[in-house]
Amino acid sequence: MSRPRHLSRIQLPPRAKSFIPVGYYRDPDYPVRLNYEEYEVFRLLDYEGLTQAEAALIMKVSRPTITRIYERARKKIAQAVTEARQLVIEGGRAFFDGEWYMCERCESHFNNPENEVVKACPLCHCSNIQHINETI
Ligand SMILES: [Zn+2]
Missing domain, CATH: 2.20.28 (Rubrerythrin, domain 2)
Known part of the structure:
Protein backbone atom coordinates (compact mmCIF):
# COMPACT_ATOMS: atom_id res chain seq x y z
CA MET A 1 0.00 0.00 0.00
CA SER A 2 1.50 3.36 -0.95
CA ARG A 3 1.17 6.42 1.21
CA PRO A 4 -0.76 9.50 0.06
CA ARG A 5 1.62 11.96 -1.63
CA HIS A 6 0.71 14.91 0.55
CA LEU A 7 2.08 13.44 3.79
CA SER A 8 5.37 14.75 5.19
CA ARG A 9 7.97 12.40 6.65
CA ILE A 10 8.94 13.10 10.26
CA GLN A 11 12.38 11.86 11.31
CA LEU A 12 12.14 12.61 15.02
CA PRO A 13 8.99 13.23 17.04
CA PRO A 14 8.94 16.26 19.36
CA ARG A 15 10.12 15.61 22.91
CA ALA A 16 7.32 17.67 24.43
CA LYS A 17 3.65 17.88 23.58
CA SER A 18 3.41 21.53 24.54
CA PHE A 19 5.18 24.59 25.95
CA ILE A 20 3.54 26.75 28.58
CA PRO A 21 4.65 30.32 29.33
CA VAL A 22 5.74 31.18 32.86
CA GLY A 23 4.24 34.31 34.40
CA TYR A 24 1.57 36.01 32.33
CA TYR A 25 -0.41 33.31 30.57
CA ARG A 26 -3.05 34.38 28.12
CA ASP A 27 -6.03 32.34 27.01
CA PRO A 28 -5.18 28.90 28.40
CA ASP A 29 -8.15 27.51 26.49
CA TYR A 30 -6.82 28.83 23.17
CA PRO A 31 -3.30 27.53 22.61
CA VAL A 32 -1.40 28.02 19.39
CA ARG A 33 -1.34 24.66 17.63
CA LEU A 34 1.79 23.66 15.73
CA ASN A 35 1.30 20.52 13.68
CA TYR A 36 3.94 17.83 13.26
CA GLU A 37 5.17 18.92 9.84
CA GLU A 38 5.47 22.54 11.00
CA TYR A 39 7.49 21.37 14.01
CA GLU A 40 9.71 19.18 11.81
CA VAL A 41 10.44 21.94 9.26
CA PHE A 42 11.22 24.39 12.08
CA ARG A 43 13.53 21.80 13.67
CA LEU A 44 15.32 20.92 10.42
CA LEU A 45 15.86 24.52 9.29
CA ASP A 46 16.39 26.49 12.50
CA TYR A 47 17.79 23.81 14.81
CA GLU A 48 19.69 21.52 12.42
CA GLY A 49 20.60 24.37 10.05
CA LEU A 50 19.57 22.58 6.87
CA THR A 51 18.57 24.35 3.69
CA GLN A 52 14.97 24.21 2.51
CA ALA A 53 16.07 21.94 -0.36
CA GLU A 54 17.71 19.52 2.12
CA ALA A 55 14.62 19.53 4.34
CA ALA A 56 12.43 18.85 1.29
CA LEU A 57 14.46 15.73 0.49
CA ILE A 58 14.23 14.46 4.07
CA MET A 59 10.50 15.15 4.41
CA LYS A 60 9.71 13.91 0.89
CA VAL A 61 7.82 17.04 -0.14
CA SER A 62 8.63 19.83 -2.62
CA ARG A 63 10.81 22.80 -1.71
CA PRO A 64 7.90 25.26 -2.19
CA THR A 65 5.89 23.13 0.25
CA ILE A 66 8.73 23.42 2.77
CA THR A 67 8.66 27.21 2.30
CA ARG A 68 4.91 27.35 2.98
CA ILE A 69 5.12 25.07 6.04
CA TYR A 70 8.10 27.04 7.39
CA GLU A 71 6.26 30.38 7.07
CA ARG A 72 3.28 28.95 8.97
CA ALA A 73 5.53 27.46 11.67
CA ARG A 74 7.45 30.69 12.26
CA LYS A 75 4.24 32.72 12.37
CA LYS A 76 2.73 30.38 14.95
CA ILE A 77 5.85 30.26 17.13
CA ALA A 78 6.14 34.06 16.99
CA GLN A 79 2.47 34.33 17.94
CA ALA A 80 2.87 31.98 20.91
CA VAL A 81 5.97 33.79 22.21
CA THR A 82 4.64 37.32 21.62
CA GLU A 83 1.16 36.69 23.01
CA ALA A 84 2.38 34.43 25.86
CA ARG A 85 0.19 31.56 24.72
CA GLN A 86 0.62 27.85 25.18
CA LEU A 87 2.21 26.14 22.17
CA VAL A 88 0.79 22.67 21.52
CA ILE A 89 2.37 20.27 19.03
CA GLU A 90 -0.20 17.92 17.59
CA GLY A 91 -1.88 16.73 14.45
CA GLY A 92 -0.97 17.39 10.88
CA ARG A 93 -0.49 15.32 7.77
CA ALA A 94 2.67 13.39 8.43
CA PHE A 95 4.10 9.92 8.88
CA PHE A 96 7.04 8.56 10.83
CA ASP A 97 9.84 6.42 9.41
ZN1 LIG B 1 9.87 5.28 30.63
Whole structure:
Protein backbone atom coordinates (compact mmCIF):
# COMPACT_ATOMS: atom_id res chain seq x y z
CA MET A 1 0.00 0.00 0.00
CA SER A 2 1.50 3.36 -0.95
CA ARG A 3 1.17 6.42 1.21
CA PRO A 4 -0.76 9.50 0.06
CA ARG A 5 1.62 11.96 -1.63
CA HIS A 6 0.71 14.91 0.55
CA LEU A 7 2.08 13.44 3.79
CA SER A 8 5.37 14.75 5.19
CA ARG A 9 7.97 12.40 6.65
CA ILE A 10 8.94 13.10 10.26
CA GLN A 11 12.38 11.86 11.31
CA LEU A 12 12.14 12.61 15.02
CA PRO A 13 8.99 13.23 17.04
CA PRO A 14 8.94 16.26 19.36
CA ARG A 15 10.12 15.61 22.91
CA ALA A 16 7.32 17.67 24.43
CA LYS A 17 3.65 17.88 23.58
CA SER A 18 3.41 21.53 24.54
CA PHE A 19 5.18 24.59 25.95
CA ILE A 20 3.54 26.75 28.58
CA PRO A 21 4.65 30.32 29.33
CA VAL A 22 5.74 31.18 32.86
CA GLY A 23 4.24 34.31 34.40
CA TYR A 24 1.57 36.01 32.33
CA TYR A 25 -0.41 33.31 30.57
CA ARG A 26 -3.05 34.38 28.12
CA ASP A 27 -6.03 32.34 27.01
CA PRO A 28 -5.18 28.90 28.40
CA ASP A 29 -8.15 27.51 26.49
CA TYR A 30 -6.82 28.83 23.17
CA PRO A 31 -3.30 27.53 22.61
CA VAL A 32 -1.40 28.02 19.39
CA ARG A 33 -1.34 24.66 17.63
CA LEU A 34 1.79 23.66 15.73
CA ASN A 35 1.30 20.52 13.68
CA TYR A 36 3.94 17.83 13.26
CA GLU A 37 5.17 18.92 9.84
CA GLU A 38 5.47 22.54 11.00
CA TYR A 39 7.49 21.37 14.01
CA GLU A 40 9.71 19.18 11.81
CA VAL A 41 10.44 21.94 9.26
CA PHE A 42 11.22 24.39 12.08
CA ARG A 43 13.53 21.80 13.67
CA LEU A 44 15.32 20.92 10.42
CA LEU A 45 15.86 24.52 9.29
CA ASP A 46 16.39 26.49 12.50
CA TYR A 47 17.79 23.81 14.81
CA GLU A 48 19.69 21.52 12.42
CA GLY A 49 20.60 24.37 10.05
CA LEU A 50 19.57 22.58 6.87
CA THR A 51 18.57 24.35 3.69
CA GLN A 52 14.97 24.21 2.51
CA ALA A 53 16.07 21.94 -0.36
CA GLU A 54 17.71 19.52 2.12
CA ALA A 55 14.62 19.53 4.34
CA ALA A 56 12.43 18.85 1.29
CA LEU A 57 14.46 15.73 0.49
CA ILE A 58 14.23 14.46 4.07
CA MET A 59 10.50 15.15 4.41
CA LYS A 60 9.71 13.91 0.89
CA VAL A 61 7.82 17.04 -0.14
CA SER A 62 8.63 19.83 -2.62
CA ARG A 63 10.81 22.80 -1.71
CA PRO A 64 7.90 25.26 -2.19
CA THR A 65 5.89 23.13 0.25
CA ILE A 66 8.73 23.42 2.77
CA THR A 67 8.66 27.21 2.30
CA ARG A 68 4.91 27.35 2.98
CA ILE A 69 5.12 25.07 6.04
CA TYR A 70 8.10 27.04 7.39
CA GLU A 71 6.26 30.38 7.07
CA ARG A 72 3.28 28.95 8.97
CA ALA A 73 5.53 27.46 11.67
CA ARG A 74 7.45 30.69 12.26
CA LYS A 75 4.24 32.72 12.37
CA LYS A 76 2.73 30.38 14.95
CA ILE A 77 5.85 30.26 17.13
CA ALA A 78 6.14 34.06 16.99
CA GLN A 79 2.47 34.33 17.94
CA ALA A 80 2.87 31.98 20.91
CA VAL A 81 5.97 33.79 22.21
CA THR A 82 4.64 37.32 21.62
CA GLU A 83 1.16 36.69 23.01
CA ALA A 84 2.38 34.43 25.86
CA ARG A 85 0.19 31.56 24.72
CA GLN A 86 0.62 27.85 25.18
CA LEU A 87 2.21 26.14 22.17
CA VAL A 88 0.79 22.67 21.52
CA ILE A 89 2.37 20.27 19.03
CA GLU A 90 -0.20 17.92 17.59
CA GLY A 91 -1.88 16.73 14.45
CA GLY A 92 -0.97 17.39 10.88
CA ARG A 93 -0.49 15.32 7.77
CA ALA A 94 2.67 13.39 8.43
CA PHE A 95 4.10 9.92 8.88
CA PHE A 96 7.04 8.56 10.83
CA ASP A 97 9.84 6.42 9.41
CA GLY A 98 9.18 3.71 11.98
CA GLU A 99 6.93 2.98 14.90
CA TRP A 100 7.47 5.63 17.59
CA TYR A 101 6.37 5.52 21.21
CA MET A 102 6.48 7.86 24.19
CA CYS A 103 6.65 6.75 27.80
CA GLU A 104 4.05 8.55 29.89
CA ARG A 105 6.21 8.22 33.04
CA CYS A 106 9.76 9.16 31.98
CA GLU A 107 8.63 10.94 28.76
CA SER A 108 11.34 9.30 26.69
CA HIS A 109 10.75 8.69 23.01
CA PHE A 110 11.78 5.45 21.41
CA ASN A 111 11.16 3.68 18.17
CA ASN A 112 10.71 0.10 17.22
CA PRO A 113 12.79 -0.85 14.17
CA GLU A 114 11.56 -4.46 14.24
CA ASN A 115 7.92 -3.27 14.13
CA GLU A 116 6.96 -5.62 16.93
CA VAL A 117 4.30 -4.74 19.49
CA VAL A 118 5.91 -2.69 22.27
CA LYS A 119 4.50 -3.32 25.73
CA ALA A 120 6.91 -1.35 27.98
CA CYS A 121 9.38 1.53 28.01
CA PRO A 122 12.95 0.24 27.42
CA LEU A 123 14.32 2.80 29.92
CA CYS A 124 12.01 2.68 32.95
CA HIS A 125 10.00 -0.46 32.04
CA CYS A 126 6.73 1.41 32.60
CA SER A 127 3.84 -0.11 30.64
CA ASN A 128 2.06 3.24 30.27
CA ILE A 129 3.31 4.04 26.78
CA GLN A 130 1.68 5.93 23.96
CA HIS A 131 2.00 4.91 20.32
CA ILE A 132 2.82 8.29 18.78
CA ASN A 133 2.07 7.24 15.20
CA GLU A 134 -1.58 6.81 16.20
CA THR A 135 -1.83 10.32 17.65
CA ILE A 136 -1.18 12.16 14.38
ZN1 LIG B 1 9.87 5.28 30.63
